[in-house]
Amino acid sequence: MSKMSSPSKRARVAAFTLAILAGCGPNVHSSSVRGAGYVRVDEVIKHHPLYSQLSQLDDAIAAIQLQAAAPHVPLSAAQIAQQTKELTREMQDAQARAQKIIAQKQQDYARREQQAVAAALAAAGVPGAGQYAAQQMSATSAQQAQAAAQAAGQDFVAYQQSVMASDNAAASSIARQLQTQAAEKYRAKAEQLQQSETDLSLRLTQQDAAQSLAIKTRMSNLALDEATRKQLEGQLAALDAKEQSQLSAQRKSDAATLAAYRTQLDNETNAALREQISSIQSQTAAKINERRNEVTAQLRNLGPPALPSDLSPGVKDKIAQIQKQFQGQFQADAQKTVDEFNATQADLNRQFAALHGADVGATGAAAKELDALQKRRDDLYKEIVDQIQREASRIAKDQGFSIVFSGVDAAAGGYDMTGEVTKDVESLHE
Amino acid sequence: MNIRLATFFVSAILLAAFVAPSAIAADLSDVGFVDQAELANLPPFVAANRQLAAYKQALDQQFNSAIKGASTDADKQRVSMQFQQQYSDKQREIVGPLFQRANVAIGQVMATRNLSVVVDKRIVIFGGQDITKDVETLFMSNQAIQPPTATPGPSEIGYVDQTVLDGLPKVKAANDQMQQFASTERALYAPKLAAAKSDAERKQIYQDFNKALADKQEQLLNPLVEQTKNATAAAAQKRNVLLVVDRADVIYGGTDITADVQNELTK
Numbered sequence: 001m002s003k004m005s006s007p008s009k010r011a012r013v014a015a016f017t018l019a020i021l022a023g024c025g026p027n028v029h030s031s032s033v034r035g036a037g038y039v040r041v042d043e044v045i046k047h048h049p050l051y052s053q054l055s056q057l058d059d060a061i062a063a064i065q066l067q068a069a070a071p072h073v074p075l076s077a078a079q080i081a082q083q084t085k086e087l088t089r090e091m092q093d094a095q096a097r098a099q100k101i102i103a104q105k106q107q108d109y110a111r112r113e114q115q116a117v118a119a120a121l122a123a124a125g126v127p128g129a130g131q132y133a134a135q136q137m138s139a140t141s142a143q144q145a146q147a148a149a150q151a152a153g154q155d156f157v158a159y160q161q162s163v164m165a166s167d168n169a170a171a172s173s174i175a176r177q178l179q180t181q182a183a184e185k186y187r188a189k190a191e192q193l194q195q196s197e198t199d200l201s202l203r204l205t206q207q208d209a210a211q212s213l214a215i216k217t218r219m220s221n222l223a224l225d226e227a228t229r230k231q232l233e234g235q236l237a238a239l240d241a242k243e244q245s246q247l248s249a250q251r252k253s254d255a256a257t258l259a260a261y262r263t264q265l266d267n268e269t270n271a272a273l274r275e276q277i278s279s280i281q282s283q284t285a286a287k288i289n290e291r292r293n294e295v296t297a298q299l300r301n302l303g304p305p306a307l308p309s310d311l312s313p314g315v316k317d318k319i320a321q322i323q324k325q326f327q328g329q330f331q332a333d334a335q336k337t338v339d340e341f342n343a344t345q346a347d348l349n350r351q352f353a354a355l356h357g358a359d360v361g362a363t364g365a366a367a368k369e370l371d372a373l374q375k376r377r378d379d380l381y382k383e384i385v386d387q388i389q390r391e392a393s394r395i396a397k398d399q400g401f402s403i404v405f406s407g408v409d410a411a412a413g414g415y416d417m418t419g420e421v422t423k424d425v426e427s428l429h430e
Numbered sequence: 431m432n433i434r435l436a437t438f439f440v441s442a443i444l445l446a447a448f449v450a451p452s453a454i455a456a457d458l459s460d461v462g463f464v465d466q467a468e469l470a471n472l473p474p475f476v477a478a479n480r481q482l483a484a485y486k487q488a489l490d491q492q493f494n495s496a497i498k499g500a501s502t503d504a505d506k507q508r509v510s511m512q513f514q515q516q517y518s519d520k521q522r523e524i525v526g527p528l529f530q531r532a533n534v535a536i537g538q539v540m541a542t543r544n545l546s547v548v549v550d551k552r553i554v555i556f557g558g559q560d561i562t563k564d565v566e567t568l569f570m571s572n573q574a575i576q577p578p579t580a581t582p583g584p585s586e587i588g589y590v591d592q593t594v595l596d597g598l599p600k601v602k603a604a605n606d607q608m609q610q611f612a613s614t615e616r617a618l619y620a621p622k623l624a625a626a627k628s629d630a631e632r633k634q635i636y637q638d639f640n641k642a643l644a645d646k647q648e649q650l651l652n653p654l655v656e657q658t659k660n661a662t663a664a665a666a667q668k669r670n671v672l673l674v675v676d677r678a679d680v681i682y683g684g685t686d687i688t689a690d691v692q693n694e695l696t697k
Contacts, residue, residue, distance in 0.1 A: 035457025036672055039555060063636045067623045278498040389555045396556040402457040403557035405673060409590055410662035413672035
């Protein structure tokens, strides 16, 4: 007992009591809390051990976006032509790749479908099923249809490439013309300003000629004392300086006028170029669409060999089901390839637009890097938030909350669990 | 022994004071939530969205042609608005009836369960009543869904429509100013970044850019954010609302305190 009354023991008891009270946590069921808690997740994220990685990704993304916002220096006609050629080649490669993959998938699914149909016919005991199967597997008509489809596809790609090549050549030619016009206008303006500077120089010389001559005449007097001579020399120098100063002010002003004119010409050239390119591109798209429709119509007529006509309704249904199933699978699979191609095409189109002066943000390698970084950032953010939510849920359960929100705008009550969740998240990684 | 008793006594008093009977109140139990992402995966929504995507693709092509014909900024804006309107009309036509049915289903389930508010699942970390499955079942049933006869009772979960607050003159002016500043800074720093020769130089330029933006935000927007938060908390207290969330996260019910916050902010 005497031990208990010592000051250190009293302190320990008090600490114990406080610890118990602290361990009880908030009064979750008070009238101001009502079992409701909230977590400011954005705040907790800042204390998460992976936050520095998240920040780095955010910075990298923002830096690419910032760099993409830089105004592009207008390219020369030769540079535009060269880059257009490279982009066209990339586009053609992407098209050829997509066509090849789709053709391969088409063959693969067709073969599997034929096998399944042949198996269904055999299972149903259809007379001549084996013969049908052999026909399906190696029929000349199937090969012909496949060859025709392939030829139509190749023909379409060739047409597309030729249209794009000729339209790109037209675009480059227009770019050259517009840039030549702009260069001529600039040269004319520069000459005009240079002429006016020469005129000014002449005018100033004539203006001061009488005074200058008078000074020089006085200076030619051999009996002139040194002080007067110096004074006259000063006057002559002042006259020269005045002329030089006016001339230099004029030159400075002309240089600014010329720079502004250069910007104006660049803007006008880019605007005109964009307009012409847009018109060419829409004509290109219309031509390609028209041909695509023709090819699609031709291909529609190329069907698989006919099935035996005397099939029972059950077998017909079964075969229809098989065809539907494989058709659906092929479409879904082919759509993935088409989506990939569309993404590549969209990026290349943006690069075309950027080449002709449009502000389209990051393109090409930068756009790919941006996408990859964004994905990593989203995955990491999700991982962090999921962990915070798991910890918050556990604390909420332990403390008897009935509901806990994230994303609260303001609170007149409820309990802010942010501090506890933050400590918990930090301690998990200690 | 005396000490032990005294300690126990003090602890009991403290504990009693901490959980005093006067402070005890019924917990919030009338808050429901719906997983909207799951609802969006129901076949009718998937089909409608596919239809809408196909429409958008066709519309995008038309838009690209039309925008090329627009020579001035005003023309471009007019064309953009016209196509946006066309898309919104189609969206209303295709998805509108589905949204309406889903909304009525949520209202019906909410009434059955005596809920005062239904929010989006993404803002609920723990607890609450998940009514997603009930809503899905009702939505997918063939029966016509009757809208609830009574409006939900007063809720202790309030909401503010941030878009309305963003339209307040002082908020709008500050946001516009910030945007203008950011745009000017971007134009200033982007060429520097493009011309940088080393990673260290790039990092420094980017840090300077970020600092410029952060300083401006601190000076221009943060006081307004704080002011809005205080105004919202004050309005919530007056309306006996415990917590306030964004309008966009509330699906049904709840207490709208937007006008009260607006009044507080314009005082």
